[in-house]
Amino acid sequence: MAHAQESNTKRIWIVFGILSIITLVEVYLGIIKPEALHLHGPGTSWLNWIFIILTLAKAYGIAWVFMHLEGEKKWFRRSIVWSAVFLIIYLVTLLLIEGGYLYDTLSPLVNW
């Protein structure tokens, strides 16, 4: 809290504006679902990739500015962010691969 006296009000409102715009874009795309983005794309649809990237951008804004990670000591920040990012990527990768495997194995048995 070395910089205790200064006020960041303006920056906070700017970040709020950015987060709001991102949310609006997400909702707009989620409602209109443009076919070119919704029906094509690598792995999942382009639209889903856009949502995921925008979500990560929002998470960055919240964590860095609102939770003030940007002001913490570098290795304190890394002990939190790197741990979370590594473990989450690890977990999600394994579970999604398993989910795909379950689909490949079980869906031929379902009689639609």
Add this chain to the structure above:
Amino acid sequence: MEANIAVPTDKKETWGGGGARPFGASYGKMMMWFFILSDALTFSGFLAAYGLTRFKFIDSWPIADEVFTHVPFVHGDYPMIYVAIMTFILIFSSVTMVLAVDAGHQMKKNKVAWYMFATIIGGIIFVGSQAWEWNTFINGTYGAVKTTDGKVLQFVKDGKQIALADFVTGDRTDALETHNRTNGLWWESGETVSTYSVDQVVNAYKANPAIQVRTELIDLDKKQKTILSREKGAAELAKAKLVVEGANLEVNEYGNTIFADFFFFITGFHGFHVLSGIVINIIIFFNVILGTYERRGHYEMVEKVGLYWHFVDLVWVFVFTFFYLV
């Protein structure tokens, strides 16, 4: 005792690490961060499990736009709108929280109190909205039929889903009624009896050629649910065993039961976090008003609950994406 304790115990703040500040962060703030880290992993576990299950049923998962279409006090189909409003409310309460922290740095007691108050109000509105979402989800909108092989059949007219009440007429022919405390044994209640019986629904379908059956199967080229021909629909309906209205942990009218289970667990777990956040915020709010932090000389406590509150917002950002958007 002395030999086992690394930090001298005669100081007042020993419980807080005795003033040691590794990485320039106080004990409380650091522990709040590590708690948030572990809590983030818990939520990741939930969302990753949701992802696994969704991948497992990728060709029949309910389409969120068709499930969450309601806005309070407004009739009609507005997919996504209300969740978007909830997201705004939560982000905004995050902003007032960070403004409270900012005011705390400048030792402006009144400003901190007002911003904390706004944060609490935002949190209460959010939890209320979530309760409303649950209520809508549990009561359902359209109603559906479940078959003996566990599929959920919905009904459409001109390609749009319609409610059972829109084409099934009359009361239950078998005169069954839900046994509750007021019309039966007062100390117990029975299973819910649906508004219509299976036979009634099937007969109404046969009588009205405009109605078609929609299955859970997703046409992966169009990303829409498959609508069956009249004949195939009748064949599927022959296997009907249950009329489903709304959702619970065992059955739901939107499709896969486990979709409802994840909805209740993930949004419920998040809602519980918001609720506890509100309670903690209220405690801190009163401490601010009583001047506790003014006397302490710093508002770091506001900063710590702020971290928790932002975390709740952060989680919602992910829940919003993976439950409602993707």
